[in-house]
Amino acid sequence: MLTDRLFARSARSAGSSADSSPSRWHHGPWWSNSYLLTPLLSILVFLVVMSLILWSLNRREQQQQEDTLYRNVAWAQQQIRLSMTGAQEQLQALSRDLVSGRADPHSFQVSTADIMQGHPEILYMNWYTSAQQPRWPNNALPGLGQRLAKPNDQQMDEAVKAAFAEARNTRRQVYSPLMYDDVGNGYITLQTPVYRDRDFLGTIAAVFSIEGILKRDIPPELSAKYKISIIDVNNRELATTSTRPRLPRDAYYDLPLDPPGQGVSVRVYAYPQMTNFTNNTLVWLVAGLSCFVLWSLWSLWKHTRQRFEAQQALYAEAFFRRAMENSVLIGMRVLDMHGRITHVNPAFCRMTGWDESDLVGKNAPFPYWPRDSYPEMQRQLDMTLRGKAPSSGFELRVRRKDGSLFHARLYVSPLIDSSGRQTGWMSSMTDITEPKRAREELAAAHERFTTVLESLDAAVSVLAADEAELLFANRYYRHLFGIRPDGHLELAGGGSFDSSAASSDSIDMVDAFAGLPAAALTESTADAQEVYVQGIQKWFEVRRQYIQWVDGHLAQMQIATDITTRKQAQELARQQDEKLQFTSRLMTMGEMASSLAHELNQPLAAINNYCSGTVALVKSGRTTPDNLLPVLEKTAQQAVRAGMIIKRIREFVKRSEPKRQATRVADIVADAVGLAEIEARKRRIRIVTDMRSRLPVIYVDPVLIEQVLVNLLKNAAEAMHDARPDAVDPVIRVVVRLDSGFVCISVVDQGPGVDEATAERLFEPFYSTKSDGMGMGLNICRSIIESHRGRLWVVNNVESDGHITGATFHCSLPIGEPDGPSNGGSEAPTPQTVTGEL
Numbered sequence: 001m002l003t004d005r006l007f008a009r010s011a012r013s014a015g016s017s018a019d020s021s022p023s024r025w026h027h028g029p030w031w032s033n034s035y036l037l038t039p040l041l042s043i044l045v046f047l048v049v050m051s052l053i054l055w056s057l058n059r060r061e062q063q064q065q066e067d068t069l070y071r072n073v074a075w076a077q078q079q080i081r082l083s084m085t086g087a088q089e090q091l092q093a094l095s096r097d098l099v100s101g102r103a104d105p106h107s108f109q110v111s112t113a114d115i116m117q118g119h120p121e122i123l124y125m126n127w128y129t130s131a132q133q134p135r136w137p138n139n140a141l142p143g144l145g146q147r148l149a150k151p152n153d154q155q156m157d158e159a160v161k162a163a164f165a166e167a168r169n170t171r172r173q174v175y176s177p178l179m180y181d182d183v184g185n186g187y188i189t190l191q192t193p194v195y196r197d198r199d200f201l202g203t204i205a206a207v208f209s210i211e212g213i214l215k216r217d218i219p220p221e222l223s224a225k226y227k228i229s230i231i232d233v234n235n236r237e238l239a240t241t242s243t244r245p246r247l248p249r250d251a252y253y254d255l256p257l258d259p260p261g262q263g264v265s266v267r268v269y270a271y272p273q274m275t276n277f278t279n280n281t282l283v284w285l286v287a288g289l290s291c292f293v294l295w296s297l298w299s300l301w302k303h304t305r306q307r308f309e310a311q312q313a314l315y316a317e318a319f320f321r322r323a324m325e326n327s328v329l330i331g332m333r334v335l336d337m338h339g340r341i342t343h344v345n346p347a348f349c350r351m352t353g354w355d356e357s358d359l360v361g362k363n364a365p366f367p368y369w370p371r372d373s374y375p376e377m378q379r380q381l382d383m384t385l386r387g388k389a390p391s392s393g394f395e396l397r398v399r400r401k402d403g404s405l406f407h408a409r410l411y412v413s414p415l416i417d418s419s420g421r422q423t424g425w426m427s428s429m430t431d432i433t434e435p436k437r438a439r440e441e442l443a444a445a446h447e448r449f450t451t452v453l454e455s456l457d458a459a460v461s462v463l464a465a466d467e468a469e470l471l472f473a474n475r476y477y478r479h480l481f482g483i484r485p486d487g488h489l490e491l492a493g494g495g496s497f498d499s500s501a502a503s504s505d506s507i508d509m510v511d512a513f514a515g516l517p518a519a520a521l522t523e524s525t526a527d528a529q530e531v532y533v534q535g536i537q538k539w540f541e542v543r544r545q546y547i548q549w550v551d552g553h554l555a556q557m558q559i560a561t562d563i564t565t566r567k568q569a570q571e572l573a574r575q576q577d578e579k580l581q582f583t584s585r586l587m588t589m590g591e592m593a594s595s596l597a598h599e600l601n602q603p604l605a606a607i608n609n610y611c612s613g614t615v616a617l618v619k620s621g622r623t624t625p626d627n628l629l630p631v632l633e634k635t636a637q638q639a640v641r642a643g644m645i646i647k648r649i650r651e652f653v654k655r656s657e658p659k660r661q662a663t664r665v666a667d668i669v670a671d672a673v674g675l676a677e678i679e680a681r682k683r684r685i686r687i688v689t690d691m692r693s694r695l696p697v698i699y700v701d702p703v704l705i706e707q708v709l710v711n712l713l714k715n716a717a718e719a720m721h722d723a724r725p726d727a728v729d730p731v732i733r734v735v736v737r738l739d740s741g742f743v744c745i746s747v748v749d750q751g752p753g754v755d756e757a758t759a760e761r762l763f764e765p766f767y768s769t770k771s772d773g774m775g776m777g778l779n780i781c782r783s784i785i786e787s788h789r790g791r792l793w794v795v796n797n798v799e800s801d802g803h804i805t806g807a808t809f810h811c812s813l814p815i816g817e818p819d820g821p822s823n824g825g826s827e828a829p830t831p832q833t834v835t836g837e838l
């Protein structure tokens with residue numbers, strides 16, 4: 001209940017007021033004590049007033065008691081005085097009687113007996129003469145001294161004597177001072193002077209017992225109420241009505257008994273009163289009640305304190321929950337069992353834009369339902385109320401107050417109260433617009449990615465490393481190989497990765513990650529490999545890489561790009577190259593045709609001469625076989641020479657597939673020089689060959705290398721002739737040497753050399769400085785040499801004075817079998833700058 005109120009209160013005072021409230025509660029517990037202060041104060045006032053009343057009552061009572069005591073003391077005093085005065089008067093009368101009447105012992109005895117009867121306190125009476133002698137001896141007055149205890153005679157004498165003297169002098173009755181007997185009883189003697197006119201006849205002495213006075217003269221009602229004592233000047237108790245020892249707190253009152261007493265006082269003690277008991281009871285009652293009230297107040301305070309603390313804790317808890325609810329980003333909504341909204345948190349309001357008042361108490365359709373999806377929302381609500389809401393929640397669209405929509409996910413759970421009873425349904429709502437957008441974007445990106453992958457003209461496939469299972473294959477792969485892993489294996493080169501290879505060492509190592517860092521594996525990129533797949537007659541450039549598949553396992557990804565067309569183009573280019581080379585050779589031959597014809601003409605003319613001579617000799621009949629034989633041998637030699645020339649030409653220009661074979665460098669050089677010489681000789685240029693006798697075998701196409709050398713020699717001869725046609729003994733040197741795994745053939749001419757501009761463009765196709773030049777020669781030469789993994793370059797021959805004496809074309813070729821171990825991977829030596837700069 002309290003919590004409800006708290007929540008209601010908190011809900012009302014949301015925002016800034018909600019912030020200020022806790023501090024009020026936390027820092028202001030003054031009220032909890034102040035409301036206790038009032039009863040405490042009233043109790044104190046009550047106590048004070050009660051104490052005052054009791055005190056004044058007590059005081060009054062004491063006053064009354066004192067008054068009563070005083071009155072009673074006065075009364076007792078008066079009684080004693082009266083009695084004493086009575087005795088005095090009787091003694092006075094007796095003295096007068098004695099003077100006027102007969103003075104015999106009998107009558108005196110009768111009179112004294114009368115008086116003593118009336119005053120039992122008088123213990124002894126006698127008539128003393130003026131000489132202080134008893135008028136009659138004791139025996140003459142029997143019984144007079146019997147009632148006297150044992151007065152100290154001497155003491156008595158002194159006291160009596162003093163009183164006697166005073167009475168005689170003053171002619172008045174005089175009391176003697178107090179006398180004591182052995183046990184401490186007090187006595188007083190009254191001396192009554194007896195005068196006949198002027199004659200002093202003595203005194204009548206009467207001894208009063210103090211105790212007797214007390215017993216005789218105090219009325220019994222007084223002695224019943226009070227303890228009455230007679231005390232002397234030394235505060236000694238001479239007689240008392242009660243033997244009860246005096247209590248220290250008993251109140252008493254003294255009144256002097258002068259003149260008879262001579263320092264004797266009457267003291268009255270008040271017995272403790274009944275009223276005191278009532279008073280005390282009242283005091284105790286009040287005190288007890290006050291204590292009870294104080295205890296009640298204390299327990300009330302304690303209870304309130306506990307309650308206050310509990311309340312504080314509750315407030316703290318409530319505000320904590322409130323703060324939590326306010327700061328939480330998830331919208332929360334509570335429905336009762338009938339589907340009515342009973343609570344929404346601020347996040348829900350923020351999300352939807354609807355105020356709490358717009359939502360709380362509303363039944364379906366709720367304001368945030370989009371109008372076009374009422375049936376769907378109603379269906380979801382019905383499911384919720386039936387307890388059939390899916391645990392994964394509902395995905396729904398929510399209409400904000402401004403009409404905009406957003407996507408949300410709503411989770412529903414039953415709301416159970418403290419007694420374990422379900423009171424409604426708690427729903428939590430999260431705005432999933434952003435995640436949904438991200439997901440959609442992701443999906444779109446995935447789709448784009450898939451589309452790209454799918455529409456790729458390359459077969460992309462991923463194969464599990466440990467088992468030959470195809471994990472992914474794009475459309476092109478599926479188009480070529482279906483969904484079988486065979487295609488992947490075939491592209492992998494058959495043996496390098498197949499299902500059996502999965503158990504081979506390499507894959508085992510990869511699969512088990514046995515010492516192989518998978519990360520490093522996945523990072524390593526394999527070189528592209530060209531693979532021809534027989535089944536579908538296609539060329540592929542295959543790149544493969546080990547990757548970590550989504551499930552963490554190692555997989556091999558393979559991207560096979562179809563390069564069949566490229567391959568075909570390459571083949572075409574190669575064929576065209578061949579054709580070009582062939583054409584180039586034909587052209588070279590064409591250019592050399594006249595020289596060749598002239599060269600052929602010589603042996604043929606010689607053969608003709610020899611044959612004509614032989615015919616003439618045979619016709620003359622002067623011939624003998626011995627004469628004919630040398631001529632015929634020479635003829636045959638010339639025919640062989642012509643045949644050699646024709647063979648060289650034929651071999652040079654024959655069209656054949658490029659074929660590498662083990663060839664001796666000397667043969668190539670000799671053939672090339674042999675052909676080039678024919679042309680050079682026409683220009684009177686010598687070709688000098690400089691090579692070691694033992695040269696290694698190289699694996700080249702001899703016709704092509706010969707073509708290169710012929711071309712270089714022809715260019716050298718042309719350059720030399722063009723530059724210095726009148727040169728004396730021009731020489732072209734062909735130098736062959738070995739250079740770290742390469743055979744370097746250099747053609748050194750004595751031409752003009754190559755200037756810088758020409759050197760840059762020398763090997764470009766169709767670059768020529770000659771009017772009839774095609775400019776294809778050096779370009780073809782370089783492509784031939786490079787296809788043999790060699791290099792072709794030019795440097796100028798420079799004299800020490802900087803004078804250029806010609807150009808040298810270097811051509812280096814690797815020794816050993818192509819891709820063989822001797823030169824595998826090695827490059828042609830870098831051209832050394834032996835001569836000036838180019």
Ligand code: ADP
Pocket residue numbers: 715716719749751752753754758762767768769770772773774775776777778779807
């Ligand atoms: P072409 O001989 O048809 O001109 P090449 O490709 O054989 O075509 O030669 C290209 C050019 O290189 C020549 O035009 C010439 O200028 C230059 N050249 C070739 N060899 C030499 C050389 N030994 N000395 C000077 N220049 C040369």
